[in-house]
Amino acid sequence: MGRIFGVIILLLIIVGVGLFAYVWKKENFAIEQAGDLVVIYRQRQPKQPIEFPHWRHIKKVGLDCLFCHKFADKAVSPGLPPLRTCMNCHPYVPVAKDEKGNPITITPRIKKLLTYWKEKKPIPWVHVFKLPDFVYFNHKIHVKMGVHCYACHGDMTKVTVAKQMRSLRMGWCLKCHHNPQKYVAELNKKEGLNLPLPKVKKARTDCWTCHK
Numbered sequence: 001m002g003r004i005f006g007v008i009i010l011l012l013i014i015v016g017v018g019l020f021a022y023v024w025k026k027e028n029f030a031i032e033q034a035g036d037l038v039v040i041y042r043q044r045q046p047k048q049p050i051e052f053p054h055w056r057h058i059k060k061v062g063l064d065c066l067f068c069h070k071f072a073d074k075a076v077s078p079g080l081p082p083l084r085t086c087m088n089c090h091p092y093v094p095v096a097k098d099e100k101g102n103p104i105t106i107t108p109r110i111k112k113l114l115t116y117w118k119e120k121k122p123i124p125w126v127h128v129f130k131l132p133d134f135v136y137f138n139h140k141i142h143v144k145m146g147v148h149c150y151a152c153h154g155d156m157t158k159v160t161v162a163k164q165m166r167s168l169r170m171g172w173c174l175k176c177h178h179n180p181q182k183y184v185a186e187l188n189k190k191e192g193l194n195l196p197l198p199k200v201k202k203a204r205t206d207c208w209t210c211h212k
């Protein structure tokens with residue numbers, strides 16, 4: 001009797017662990033260490049109207065982030081590129097090859113792009129990185145002080161569709177504010193990056209900085 005009970009408990013544990021691992025992976029959960037706090041958060045990667053491959057435009061085409069996110073060093077918000085920006089290149093540039101190796105300029109994804117253009121409709125991109133309204137954040141200050149985009153957004157060349165690779169929790173902001181150079185140096189080591197260090201060793205941590 002005791003033995004059967006033991007086997008059932010064991011089976012339940014195995015099923016439980018399996019289920020946990022499945023949900024963890026499917027829902028993109030991740031762990032982040034911020035000081036004494038360990039936070040668990042969901043790496044959101046919402047479905048987009050067009051799967052826009054950042055890595056191709058950065059690594060293969062060689063575009064700068066500011067080419068499309070024009071206001072990152074000038075304003076609170078970097079902004080998303082208007083469809084006009086895409087039409088500088090599409091559908092004129094080859095984006096793939098057919099079986100014979102001939103260049104293709106229109107794929108299903110580019111076809112969608114052209115449909116939005118023809119119908120004069122903006123592409124309804126879904127936001128990935130979002131702070132609650134009661135938090136004040138400003139891109140310009142961070143970019144001017146030499147904080148690299150990847151420090152906060154993760155390596156965009158590693159994903160096809162934009163993904164939330166940081167928790168965006170208060171403990172995360174503060175961990176960097178306590179010592180931005182140390183934070184980025186550690187990140188470089190942990191994620192195999194080579195980001196320049198921010199210009200300062202300390203950023204403000206009083207409540208009014210982020211809660212006005």
Ligand code: HEC
Pocket residue numbers: 048052054057058063064065066067068069080081125126127128129130149150153156161162
């Ligand atoms: C060719 C234009 C283009 C370039 C170059 C580009 N982006 Fe983007 N970016 C977009 C578009 C379009 C979106 C919206 C689609 C999406 O979120 O996948 C986007 C979305 C994003 C988002 C998510 C925004 C949100 O809504 O939360 C981040 C973060 C981002 N880009 C960072 C970068 C960084 C960092 C670089 C440079 C390494 C870069 N981008 C280069 C076009 C571009």
Ligand code: HEC
Pocket residue numbers: 065066069072073077078079080129130131132137139142143147148149150151152153168
């Ligand atoms: C210090 C951290 C940090 C740095 C550095 C940073 N971002 Fe962001 N970014 C954020 C946060 C936080 C949000 C969400 C803001 C909100 O919801 O108010 C965001 C939002 C965005 C968005 C979506 C908002 C929009 O305008 O529609 C884009 C695009 C973006 N960032 C691109 C960039 C690019 C490009 C760079 C580098 C030039 C960069 N970010 C540097 C933290 C950062």
Ligand code: HEC
Pocket residue numbers: 050051052053056057060061063068081082083085086087088089090093094095096107108109110113
């Ligand atoms: C400077 C030129 C240029 C601009 C601007 C540009 N692209 Fe591209 N895009 C390319 C090139 C070149 C490729 C193919 C890269 C490769 O060789 O993988 C590409 C590939 C793509 C693909 C992948 C095609 C597929 O079917 O896999 C999509 C989707 C795409 N671009 C959408 C966009 C969108 C949306 C914008 C505007 C936000 C944009 N592009 C702006 C040059 C550009």
Ligand code: HEC
Pocket residue numbers: 131135136137138141142145147151152168169172173174176177180183184198199200202203204209210
């Ligand atoms: C990777 C490092 C890093 C992260 C992450 C980061 N910051 Fe910063 N932050 C800085 C640096 C560096 C400065 C500039 C400090 C200075 O100018 O002395 C700064 C400055 C600021 C300022 C302006 C303060 C002033 O002096 O007026 C605000 C507001 C701010 N950050 C909010 C945030 C919020 C909110 C988050 C989290 C969502 C965040 N930051 C995440 C590095 C970071």
Ligand code: HEC
Pocket residue numbers: 131132135168169170171173174177204205206207208209210211
């Ligand atoms: C560097 C930016 C920054 C500073 C400084 C900061 N906060 Fe926050 N705070 C945030 C962000 C981002 C959030 C939203 C994300 C979250 O809840 O973790 C937040 C959320 C909160 C919340 C809501 C928590 C919840 O669970 O809804 C409270 C309360 C709060 N902060 C209080 C404070 C107090 C008190 C101080 C000063 C000791 C402070 N904050 C300093 C960035 C900051």
